[in-house]
Amino acid sequence: MSRRLHLILLASCLAASGPGFARDYGQQGALFPVVEADLLSVIQKRLTAMQASGEIDRANRQLAERTAAQVRRPVPVPGIGDAAEERRWTFDPTITVHADLRDGRGRVVVAAGTRVNPLDTVPLRQRLVFLDGDDEGQVAWAMDATTALNAKLILVSGSPVALMKAQQRRFYFDQKGTLTRHFGIRAVPAVVEQQGRTLAVRELALRGTKGDHK
Numbered sequence: 001m002s003r004r005l006h007l008i009l010l011a012s013c014l015a016a017s018g019p020g021f022a023r024d025y026g027q028q029g030a031l032f033p034v035v036e037a038d039l040l041s042v043i044q045k046r047l048t049a050m051q052a053s054g055e056i057d058r059a060n061r062q063l064a065e066r067t068a069a070q071v072r073r074p075v076p077v078p079g080i081g082d083a084a085e086e087r088r089w090t091f092d093p094t095i096t097v098h099a100d101l102r103d104g105r106g107r108v109v110v111a112a113g114t115r116v117n118p119l120d121t122v123p124l125r126q127r128l129v130f131l132d133g134d135d136e137g138q139v140a141w142a143m144d145a146t147t148a149l150n151a152k153l154i155l156v157s158g159s160p161v162a163l164m165k166a167q168q169r170r171f172y173f174d175q176k177g178t179l180t181r182h183f184g185i186r187a188v189p190a191v192v193e194q195q196g197r198t199l200a201v202r203e204l205a206l207r208g209t210k211g212d213h214k
Helices: 003-016 039-053 055-072 136-145 160-167 175-183
Strands: 085-092 109-112 127-132 151-159 171-173 190-195 198-203
Touching: 039 055, 055 198, 127 136, 127 175, 136 160, 136 190, 175 190
Parallel strands: 127 151, 151 171
Antiparallel strands: 085 198, 127 190, 190 198
């Protein structure tokens, strides 16, 4: 094949693959402009505006006030009334371990299926006394019947902060009724104390005389 024929074929190929060979197939779908704003930019602008208007400071103050109020007077435990009669029962804290408990080296310390009584290793050295902190009679009875060494005073209602200041004694609060629900306590005052490998639970009906139950 001559050199001239090679050049003619090459020119034909270039012409076929050039712009003149392209086709316009038209628009195949709807096209939309990108209008979504940068989310971080929006947040930053909003925070800047809130800071400038003092809204953030107000929100922080309100949060601090609500938190302080909840510490001073937590939400009362629902469903707990005053004991109208004495009720006693035994609570067994023994649990069954459902999975192997291992130490840091992977060795089995307690095998699955083992029954464990926490009192065998951590005895309850102080009575747990549950009471209504808004009931002056219950507070007076608790202060007269217990000491800081032999009992922990746990409120189901009232202000532990106010009572600590007034009585110079530490008071706790049964947040969300975790302990009373665990022990099955429905009325106060109530006392939980260890007896051997079980816990004795009592709801005490006060007679109106300070120190009736000790």
